[in-house]
Amino acid sequence: TGASRRIAVFGAGYIGLVTGACFAELGHRVVVRDIQPERIRLLNSGEVPFFEPGLGDLITRNKERLAFTLDVEEAVRDAEAVFVCVDTPPTASGDADLSRVWAVVDALRGASHLVAVVVKSTVPVGTGARVRAALDERDLGHVGYASNPEFTAEGRAVEDFLRPDRVVIGASDDAVARWVADLYGRLDSPVELMDVASAEMVKLASNALLATRITFINEIATVCEATGADIGHVSRAVGLDHRLGPHFLRAGLGYGGSCFPKDSRALRAMASNSGYPFQLLNAVIEVNELQPRRAIQRLKTELDGLKGRRIALLGMTFKPGTDDMREAPSTIIASRLLAEGATVTCWDPMAPHTDGRQEPWSSATRRPDPLGAMTDADAAILVTEWPELTDVDWTAAARLMRNPLLLDGRNLLDPAALLSAGFTHMGVGRGTRRPR
Numbered sequence: 001t002g003a004s005r006r007i008a009v010f011g012a013g014y015i016g017l018v019t020g021a022c023f024a025e026l027g028h029r030v031v032v033r034d035i036q037p038e039r040i041r042l043l044n045s046g047e048v049p050f051f052e053p054g055l056g057d058l059i060t061r062n063k064e065r066l067a068f069t070l071d072v073e074e075a076v077r078d079a080e081a082v083f084v085c086v087d088t089p090p091t092a093s094g095d096a097d098l099s100r101v102w103a104v105v106d107a108l109r110g111a112s113h114l115v116a117v118v119v120k121s122t123v124p125v126g127t128g129a130r131v132r133a134a135l136d137e138r139d140l141g142h143v144g145y146a147s148n149p150e151f152t153a154e155g156r157a158v159e160d161f162l163r164p165d166r167v168v169i170g171a172s173d174d175a176v177a178r179w180v181a182d183l184y185g186r187l188d189s190p191v192e193l194m195d196v197a198s199a200e201m202v203k204l205a206s207n208a209l210l211a212t213r214i215t216f217i218n219e220i221a222t223v224c225e226a227t228g229a230d231i232g233h234v235s236r237a238v239g240l241d242h243r244l245g246p247h248f249l250r251a252g253l254g255y256g257g258s259c260f261p262k263d264s265r266a267l268r269a270m271a272s273n274s275g276y277p278f279q280l281l282n283a284v285i286e287v288n289e290l291q292p293r294r295a296i297q298r299l300k301t302e303l304d305g306l307k308g309r310r311i312a313l314l315g316m317t318f319k320p321g322t323d324d325m326r327e328a329p330s331t332i333i334a335s336r337l338l339a340e341g342a343t344v345t346c347w348d349p350m351a352p353h354t355d356g357r358q359e360p361w362s363s364a365t366r367r368p369d370p371l372g373a374m375t376d377a378d379a380a381i382l383v384t385e386w387p388e389l390t391d392v393d394w395t396a397a398a399r400l401m402r403n404p405l406l407l408d409g410r411n412l413l414d415p416a417a418l419l420s421a422g423f424t425h426m427g428v429g430r431g432t433r434r435p436r
């Protein structure tokens with residue numbers, strides 16, 4: 001097992017680059033193809049187009065086995081398998097836009113030497129069957145097809161890929177399934193073989209269940225606020241039940257990112273399209289959209305209105321350890337605050353500078369450090385749990401603020417410490433505490 005293979009990866013985004021670099025690390029020869037000239041130029045000059053820990057090193061370390069190109073021919077010519085890692089953004093109807101997947105399939109015309117086409121992109125159940133039919137129509141009937149969804153989380157993608165909880169492979173042909181499994185041969189992780197539709201479903205089900213868990217604990221947090229319980233104790237003790245486990249029980253301002261919001265909406269759309277209203281998932285999506293708005297509402301009540309108030313946002317990215325702003329709760333929070341007539345100052349160590357181009361951040365003032373953002377503010381909202389925020393001198397912050405009030409949207413900080421620093425402290429799922 002674990003023979004060295006030649007692989008073409010279509011798409012040099014998060015999934016494609018991590019897949020390409022990690023397969024190279026596992027000893028395979030990989031050509032990554034993308035349609036964006038700038039992206040390929042960057043990669044060829046040794047740069048990574050986005051931040052992902054360890055990815056740059058991995059690419060450098062394996063550069064002998066890794067090439068980047070715009071050219072389909074060059075990518076496919078010597079490849080034994082093509083991995084489809086293009087993005088599948090939502091369309092107006094909420095369905096996944098598969099046009100990039102189809103563009104790859106079209107580009108494979110004549111590639112009859114391939115052993116397999118493998119889709120890693122997140123796609124609706126049934127896509128594999130349609131790709132299979134399209135391959136057959138293009139005289140590629142003997143080329144195998146497999147679904148091989150990816151479960152890597154941003155910020156730990158390389159580690160997740162090289163030490164996965166499981167590798168999921170869906171194929172109708174056993175030989176193809178084993179061939180794909182063999183690519184991961186050097187990893188010591190369980191391989192789950194199944195049919196294509198089930199593999200497609202695993203990805204959607206996993207993300208929807210994780211989103212549901214987060215949303216469940218967020219709703220418990222709301223009940224805690226209303227009843228005087230403390231979500232910190234509740235989450236911890238609930239998570240100690242071995243049947244539940246401790247992960248994804250952190251209450252906060254709602255999930256964001258490139259996967260959970262998109263994939264849960266795609267699964268809902270998929271269910272609706274087949275005439276089944278996925279009510280539980282529907283509720284999850286609604287509650288998650290409400291979550292940041294609820295926080296704003298609490299703050300509005302506490303400050304007796306937001307008009308003319310200066311609010312500091314600590315953290316902008318959808319989670320720490322990434323520069324990714326996709327579906328970040330901070331965006332909703334900033335635009336709601338601005339709509340209420342507040343002034344917004346913000347800090348984030350990694351969010352890209354938008355040069356004032358992108359709403360709502362164009363109307364927010366960015367500061368290079370948290371204390372700068374909090375100066376003269378009427379309240380601060382901790383939006384992203386950046387570890388840097390635990391090192392802030394909160395006593396100094398309290399003095400710099402017009403009104404030392406912190407809404408800790410991720411329950412990162414110790415309420416007692418904030419209280420003794422002179423803050424009024426609001427957490428998610430715990431009551432408001434005021435200094436004496």
Ligand code: UDX
Nearest residue numbers: 150151152153154248249250252255256257259318319
């Ligand atoms: C996720 C999945 O983890 C990954 O398997 C999938 O392939 C892609 O989507 P990612 O979006 O990178 O990965 O981030 P993740 O760390 O899972 O967090 C997602 C969101 O949930 C973040 O906004 C985070 O703040 C939030 N979250 C997570 C909570 O609010 N509470 C938690 O307990 C955990």
